[in-house]
Amino acid sequence: MRTAYSVETVRTAERSLMARLPEGALMQRAAAGLAAACAQLLGRVYGSRVVLLVGSGDNGGDALYAGARLARRGAGVTAVLLAPDRTHPGGLAALRRAGGSVAGVGEAEELVQRADLVVDGIVGIGGKGGLRPDAARLAALSETSRAIVVAVDLPSGVEADSGEVRGAAVRADLTVTFGTHKPGLLIDPAREHAGSVRLVDIGLELPEKADLEALQHADVAALLPAPAAESDKYRRGVVGIAAGSARYPGAAVLAVAGALRGGAGAVRYVGPAGSAVIARFPETLVSDRGPAKAGRVQAWVVGPGAGDDAATVAEVLEADVPVLVDADGLRLADRETVRGRTAPTLMTPHAGEAAALLGVSREEVEGARLTAVRELAARYGATVLLKGSTTLVADPGGGPVRVNATGTPWLATAGSGDVLSGLAGSLLAARLSTRDAGSVAAYLHGLAGRYAANGAPAGAHDVANAIPQAWRDARGAASVRG
Ligand SMILES: NC(=O)C1=CN([C@@H]2O[C@H](COP(=O)(O)OP(=O)(O)OC[C@H]3O[C@@H](n4cnc5c(N)ncnc54)[C@H](O)[C@@H]3O)[C@@H](O)[C@H]2O)[C@@H](O)CC1
């Protein structure tokens, strides 16, 4: 599991560690890791031109000590000081001793143009609000520079705890972060500014409960349902799909396509697209009665392509089994009914649907995904999976939010959300919790999207067809192949 911790937690862990170590030891660990990453990117350190953008806090101190290490190896290092009289004194002295030089903000543009490597030490976890004008100008230079840009701890200008970006922010090729990932490094739009992320261990002891978690192959493998010798289709779980309409029969077919690859023993379909479903997937149990009379299921998916069929949504929400609500179902579901359910509910909006439910603009949701997903989960008393370039899954009672980044922008194709809802519903029927079903489905769906696209456009049905490959890939990391 990859984890990320908030600034407050990092500060607490740093304080307790610093109390046990000689002064400056933590910063030396950080600077050593940072310098090693820079040297690796440069290839040849001797003779290279390195520019440090140095703010007035310890983030600038890290940059200065790392710059001193590079200068000792023969790099020409110049530090641009944002606040010369408030620069980290030890770091500045170390750089000077190593032969580095100092410049003012006015010289930054020319220096950055000629640099091989720019190190962003403007602000780290101490940054408050949008960057101030001088800092913002330096950050903007990083966007036009041809040099390699390495951010120290965080790209300056992004919010560590939320991934929000207000105004100018550094755009890095690599972010070298210390002690733990910060939530912002894993959530768009900040994630995009970070480039690749390298974690340097500085010995922080962090609490067990993280603020953000990202499943890895082995975590997914451990959660995937696998049939035992005594299994039959009912024990594996039956998922009911109430989706599609005369206008959108394809949504039903795609949701069933996802569900058939999701680990349930059988897929039951109710709705007006039965013949389209059976023509494509003869193994589906098709019913022409409503959800309540369709026969037993262990979980329902309702909403994809449902049009205005509010009655079906209401009927499904009455069932005492986990329910996944997607697409049109989100608009049609009554909030108090969802809140009053005793069995768990998983809602799967994209940013536009989440915005409509929250009464804000789509841009607001995309700019503040973490806030939006937590708010929706709290309002509906349901687990919410917010789709997009990074998918977030939040439980209503708080706890670590799951983040998934296995996807690819090729997944932004009509119907791929229907495949995801079927897949997640099937995992619910196989008795995963809403949080696990949502995050495992997002993981496999993202991976399947990569396999399906492989650098070229793919349709939603291709994504569904690639789910078994993603599943095998994830299981490959475990020693439980069956
Ligand atoms: N505390 C520790 O033990 C360690 C801290 N480390 C580094 O220290 C950083 C945190 O240092 P600080 O707490 O000094 O904080 P930062 O250096 O991140 O930022 C604080 C400084 O930036 C200025 N600033 C804040 N918001 C700004 C804005 N919007 N625009 C322009 N300037 C702004 C403040 O005036 C202040 O001087 C970490 O990100 C990490 O890089 C590492 O050396 C590891 C060890």
Ligand SMILES: Nc1ncnc2c1ncn2[C@@H]1O[C@H](COP(=O)(O)OP(=O)(O)O)[C@@H](O)[C@H]1O
């Ligand atoms: N830029 C992106 N990067 C990665 N995944 C994306 C991106 N855009 C969309 N996706 C994923 O593609 C799927 C699209 O679902 P959705 O928006 O509901 O589409 P539809 O309604 O057409 O089925 C979601 O799983 C979402 O997370």
Ligand SMILES: [K+]
């Ligand atoms: K920084």
